[in-house]
Amino acid sequence: MTLALIGAGVMGQTLLGGLLRAGRDAADVLVVDRRAGRGQELHERFGVRVVEDVTAVASAKTVLLAVKPQDLPALLDSIAAHLAPDVLLVSLAAGVTTAAIEARVPAGTAVVRVMPNTPSLVDEGMAGLAAGSACADSQLAEAEDLMRSCGKAVVLAEKHLDAVTALSGSGPAYVFYVVEAMVEAGVLLGLPRATATELVVQTVVGAGAMLRETGQHPTVLREQVTSPAGTTAAALRQLDDSGVRAALVSAVEAAAARSKQLSGG
Ligand SMILES: NC(=O)C1=CN([C@@H]2O[C@H](COP(=O)(O)OP(=O)(O)OC[C@H]3O[C@@H](n4cnc5c(N)ncnc54)[C@H](O)[C@@H]3O)[C@@H](O)[C@H]2O)C=CC1
């Protein structure tokens, strides 16, 4: 076994699925989760070995840490003495700095901090990565490869990870929130819920595909939809009057501030 994943919750399972779809051998992966009962379920679904004892990571060359930020310090304390000397630790925990991780593991341990997002579930993930102080270029490249198994990845200076968390880490939730509101609006206008949902979901998927495939600025794409004195202009005026643009900026700022707070900054 060369790869160990600790924490098979939402994000851990998402990445695990991506890695296996990308061709990684299930026999090469060990999953550790403290929730009893996960083992059989995950083994049946993914074919991987699942254990509860974290010290089993001793033989792993790469350890993916996918537990909640508040659980990470205790987890690091329990694995520190069992890590292989040349191990690469890849942490997905929001707001936990590479320095905070390095302080709890043997000096010189390679650490990469990643902020992924849930669309990794359908291989459309977006991850930001930052290297710790003892991480070789080849180890950073290995972490990038791991993340590219289920989407895109960018390497940045660690100071930018709060912004990445606020934009792409939390971002899917903002889109789902808008979708919920639009579906409710469709129901208010008398559409069956299933029809409203189909209309909105395909509209969001289509708009996202246009952004990516045309490479056009969003302003240009929005102007193409907005006819003089038409329906879209009437709607956009309401959005502006309600301060939706400013609210989005404030929301992203709040997420970045919370990420910074989680990291003790
Ligand atoms: N859910 C999301 O959209 C995103 C989450 N993240 C980060 O990913 C990490 C995981 O988040 P989720 O998957 O949402 O959490 P989750 O609560 O769904 O999963 C965490 C898993 O870790 C296990 N666990 C906790 N402590 C353990 C220990 N000591 N040993 C073994 N297993 C342990 C729990 O049993 C649970 O299955 C967090 O640090 C979060 O900040 C990052 C980006 C996006």
Ligand SMILES: O=C(O)[C@@H]1CCC=N1
């Ligand atoms: O809400 C959170 O704290 C995590 C980090 C980014 C997405 N979910």
